[in-house]
Amino acid sequence: MTSKHSLRNPKDMQYAFSYFYYLIHKKVPFDLDKLWAKEIDINRDGYLNENELRTLAINVFSTPLKPTTFKEFKSDLYKTCMELRHPTPAPVIVEESSSSDSSDSSSSSSESSEDSGSTAAVPVIPATQTATATAVATATATVTATTAPKATTPAVDNNTLEVGQKELEACRIDLEVLKASNKTLMEIHKSYAKRTMYRTSIEGTDEVAFLMVDDNDNSTQTKLDGVRQRRHKFICLNDNINHDKPTAHLVIKVIHDFYESLFPFPSSFELPPGQTNHFRYIHEIIDKKQEENNKNNTFIYIFGVVGVMIVMLMWKRSKRSSNGNHHSINGIIGGVGNKSAAKQRSNKRYMIV
Structure with missing residues (x-):
């Protein structure tokens, strides 16, 4: 049964099969930030040590992990870290051959002019221009010597390096280094992108x-x-x-x-015996339950109001009855007092007589 046909049709895909294929092939979206927080940086210190690098290499290259593979893996990350944290300045080279050649040519031309005498009209370069050329050549040589790169940070070797705990402490490998290493990032993505979201097994x-x-x-x-x-x-x-x-x-x-x-015991999803489901869509059941809840809430509200009114009426009636009893008691006491006073007056008459 599908949305188009009430009975099975050769062109329909069964819901169960479609759902099973979804469960089997659903992949986990690749997110390096989440992987770093949950699986890569295990001790949550912000960078990778030797043990964490080995776990990452096993997940990327699988087992058995070859020593050469692990060595190249650490070397690539260390090179990236050094290039990122300690970049080597590019050397500035200034050629001095042109200035020296110009000074040599000027001196040779002046010598040839002296030898030739008055046979040819060769212009004579003033002494000020010769001094200026010499100063430029001297300054150029000075700039070349001062702009040479300093040997403070050696260039990273292109070969595989031996990376140990000392190197890892000198240049710590963190999430920024992983993202900057294109080769390592591609290998991590290639490995983790294959992971499925659900664990499934296909039975015979x-x-x-x-x-x-x-x-x-x-x-x-x-x-x-x-x-x-x-x-x-x-x-x-x-x-x-x-x-x-x-x-x-x-x-x-x-x-x-x-x-x-x-299955001798019914599940929580089964209806009691004799009851059937009259709904076709889930929203119909939800609306029906909401309607029943509203009715129950209305009945509870009405019963609560009626109960409060009954309690108030009983309280007023009891108050009135208590006030009436108090007046009757006062009347009885007053009547007894009047009788005793009359009796005293009659006794006084008898005494006078």
């Missing part, structure tokens, strides 16, 4: 039971007894029952007893 057909259920209850019972014996992990039953036949209920009972033998 021995763990799969595929049965066609027909109208014969005896043959269906025999097929399902074989599944009971072997306890397959995956069971697929195709319903080929003609439910119009009077014996269809016998086949249904066989299937029901079979599943009761495998």
